[in-house]
Amino acid sequence: MMKQLRCALLTGAAILMATGVTALAQDNYRFALVPKAMNNPFFDLARDGCKAAEAEMEGVECYYIGPSEHTEQEQIQIIQDLITQGVDGIAVSPSNAPAAARALKAANDAGIPTMTWDADLLEQDKEVRATYVGTRNYDIGVNLAKLAQEMKPEGGSICLQSGGAAAANHNERLQGIRDTLSGEESAQPPGERLAGANGWTEVDGCPLFTDDDSAKAIQQMSDILNRYQDLDAFISTGAFTQWSDNAYRQAIQPYKEKLDSGELVVVVADTLPMQMQQLKDGLSHGQVGQRPYDMGYKSMQILKDLAEDKSVEDPIYTGLDVCTQENADTCLAQSQ
Structure with a gap:
């Protein structure tokens, strides 16, 4: 009888231990x-x-x-x-x-x-x-656009740069930019292309899609700034243009006088450390940062x-x- 009781107690203890282990495993x-x-x-x-x-x-x-x-x-x-x-x-x-x-x-x-x-x-x-x-990605676009509007209240020619064409967040940012600059609410992302509303017009060849590739993004920006010497504003919906610090500095430096005078306005999404230093060095006019x-x-x-x-x-x-x-x-x- 004692042997049977001991076996029962041992069995019960084993079950409790196994249950405890399972519960512990479920907490990991x-x-x-x-x-x-x-x-x-x-x-x-x-x-x-x-x-x-x-x-x-x-x-x-x-x-x-x-x-x-x-x-x-x-x-x-x-x-x-x-x-x-x-x-x-x-x-x-x-x-x-x-x-x-x-x-x-x-x-x-x-x-x-x-x-x-x-x-x-x-x-x-x-x-x-x-x-x-x-x-709220639409709000990134709104705030990027407001920064550009403060410096170019009468509008101008603009190039927008985005990430992937199928990335919902970047399309929402494009919509926020376009809606704010045009003053007209669009039905869905990425919004309606700017064609003169409130004085803003997107140049041919834009928007640019970088696929989050920094080298590609910088080359795109260089090509557009070279092609449109009188471009009024360049807005990028992500940090891809700026996170390769040296390459960005080399690409934007030829336009430093235009940046200083406000002839060319550059605003970019995100506030990574290298971007904030670029801002302080006068190589952009504004950054809208996420967390x-x-x-x-x-x-x-x-x-x-x-x-x-x-x-x-x-x-x-x-x-x-x-x-x-x-x-x-x-x-x-x-x-x-």
Whole structure:
């Protein structure tokens, strides 16, 4: 009888231990943060925020993985691989919004919570992800346009430079620029091409699409400035033109007198360290910055809530910093 009781107690203890181990295992999460490209300093800041959350949150791993360079197909393949690996959640900055929506739906079908950051899905696909965390991208365009308007109140010739043609976030920024400069609200991104409204006209050959390639972006800018010697404004919806600091400086230096006089206005999205120094050195007139560190940090918190079946807000905006040469020392908000 004692032997049977001992066996029963041992069996019960084993069950409790196994249950405890299972519960512990369920509290350890591996969440993937997928950027558009890993050679982009903007996304490096998101990685840093993600890793900071990992250090602060017990049982959470930030798995930062993405294409080495901006490649839409590679990003989709990475998402598919993450599904196969069975990660506990996926946060992606979509390079190609429709393709990303299909990949995230497959993740949902596999029981994996998903969200977007930095860039979102198209309106008709947003139900696929639980939420979006990042910038209200239309507002980036609005603020870039306002900076140009302050220096060129009567308008002028302009070239717009964007990321990928299928990137929803950059198309929303283009729409914000065009709507603000024209004074007319367009139906959908990327907005209506500027053709004289409020004095603004987009030159032939623009908008430019960089595919987040810095060398390509700088060459595009150089070609346009050389082709249109009387161009009034150049606006870029991302940091790609400026994050290769030396190359940007060499490309823009021949136009320094025009920048100083205001004959040529250059405003660019993002406020990476090299961009802020360029602004202070008079090599741009304004920067509209996002908060990528916060995007990475908050993505881990959100995915943990989703993994634990908690509700989350949608969308979650992280704010903007609008910087000029006059306020460059004080315009940046403190991140997490």
